[in-house]
Amino acid sequence: MRVLVLGGDGFCGWATSLYLSAKGHDVVILDNLSRRKIDAELATESLTPIRPTPVRLQAWKDVSGRTIQFHNLDVAQDYADLLAMLNRYSPDAVIHFAEQRAAPYSMRTFATRRYTVENNITATHNLLCAIVESGRDIHVVHLGTMGVYGYGTTGDVPVPEGYLKIRITQPNGPDIEREIMHPADPGSVYHMTKTLDALLFYFYNKNDNLRITDLHQGIVWGTRTQETEQDERLINRFDYDGEYGTVLNRFLAQAAIDHPLTVHGVGGQKRAFIHLRDSVRCIELALLHPPKGKQRVQIFNQMTETHRLIDLAHKVSALTGAKIQHVENPRAEEPTNELIVQNDGFLKIGMAPIALDDGLMLEVINVARKYRDRIDPTKIPATSRWRR
């Protein structure tokens, strides 16, 4: 299968590109390297020493004999180039990672709020528009987030995969049954952009018959995959900082340097998780199971398990002896929530979930220990506040 990976130099994008290439797919990466530029802006860097894109790609060629093409292109700015790429490569599918993906960064300043909205919406809309303009039948696989559903009101009903069955009472008549897109309840500007994306997908599917799969992904943890560990130059990004680090990886990095595990509030937030290795496999499963013809947008919950944040902290603490430090929560969110998630879609097409496991957690800790001298402790606190 020929696949364009937008944002293929990022954390999930890089691991996905290598995995798909290893599985025999023909992969082309389009990326404007914005994630690396934001590291420069924030004066931080990946805990792991990621190499420049051309070095990575040469390493992949050296170890696998396979070529991944790369074009430095801004999907949100370079519409004509994007369209030309669709026509040049005629891909079977485009995987869309080309969005600013950190909730804290999206809430950092008014400029980052605006950048996140403009970049993410324009990137997604440009992609949809360019596919229609190309006249090609290209499957779009988009990385969304479980956060589109919200956490305040989901406790008593399992979160379905995108569509919710409801009944509406008529004043005079029987109840009406409907299946609607699950109501959106974003918790940050970043999450909001993913709920906007969902409406773009809805319309372009309805009006232009685009075939779209939206993957509402849980919080990714882990850093290595079978591919990235084949050569030091292939090493994947590992964000430990307060802006881009995701919660479990942050705990593991903190444990590696004997920093207390920073829990926001009481840590009662329950969230969905997925290991990076499951994430890349799910993306191939999505590629291999595209929606057919005029089918509505296909939505999967790309997650394998749920955990309360304080429970994760306790697990990491038990494994490493790290202390737990409760800090003021900079986010505007419920201190505690329930969360039950349906993930039947992926289970049905072959997902074999990797469970949270001491061995895998230790693997992350060992990576962090190996590069511990690269950690700047001043970058650990999450400082972006949701409200002034």
Next chain:
Amino acid sequence: MRVLVLGGDGFCGWATSLYLSAKGHDVVILDNLSRRKIDAELATESLTPIRPTPVRLQAWKDVSGRTIQFHNLDVAQDYADLLAMLNRYSPDAVIHFAEQRAAPYSMRTFATRRYTVENNITATHNLLCAIVESGRDIHVVHLGTMGVYGYGTTGDVPVPEGYLKIRITQPNGPDIEREIMHPADPGSVYHMTKTLDALLFYFYNKNDNLRITDLHQGIVWGTRTQETEQDERLINRFDYDGEYGTVLNRFLAQAAIDHPLTVHGVGGQKRAFIHLRDSVRCIELALLHPPKGKQRVQIFNQMTETHRLIDLAHKVSALTGAKIQHVENPRAEEPTNELIVQNDGFLKIGMAPIALDDGLMLEVINVARKYRDRIDPTKIPATSRWRR
């Protein structure tokens, strides 16, 4: 009350600005004159000879003694200037008309699809962001559209004002009752942008406590108000063309020049309508009844009646003898739909609806007849197609 009117030089914006000024409010218009520029782009013009903005404003000063300030400013591009305006004028409210507002134009080309999304979303988000950054408690009044609800599935349930009561069945337990934002079902890229706006409002209300009123407006008809008729230089825009002309005004303009009334398909589409004079009054009612404190986004259906398009054509035909011509529908929409709309919110706070009336229709026809030499018949057909 001090009010900034974004897009105050446009069709609804101009009539609203004059009305509010006449009622004693202190009005400042921000407009980038994009609507006039699009006329130039499409090589068409308002049926009525609208004058340059400074001429209009001078005329208003001459007849009313009142000053309306005007700044040529692009809300989507000039964020710093927008923020400076909020700080300079410290308005009680901002009325947000600054969006590309024609469904056919939004579907005209891939460039107009992209312009509509980028302009509308960035304009709305810039406004919300700038209000939070200003730290001021400013009420946002936004002009939305009845089209956010969609027309395919609303027949059997009255369309509520923004929020829908639903019940969700639990596998093991009693039904759960919720009130959710009405599911969005946009019928064009333009309508899609208004459904995106709704999510921006939802988030900025929830996270930043912004006070927002979203007016889901029906199709506006009429062209004159008590203010615009006071001086020829105050004349309001009247779009008769296939891109920007709205359906009833188009029928009336067609009748004025003995052109057949162009009905898309069988004309079974039922839509909500409101006369321009009701529209401007509703906007003042919304200003005078802002949401309080942490209240959720306040949503009103700004419409007074519903009509099937073929019935409107018959009414105009009966009034004028005009022929009816069924043409192929360039839109992707149901040929026939039912529509029942709740508008209790405005009725409760004082809306006194103007019903469709031969006298008011004749008034529009007379305006069109007066300027009939300005009509270019080649601009009448609606040529923008929803699908290729």
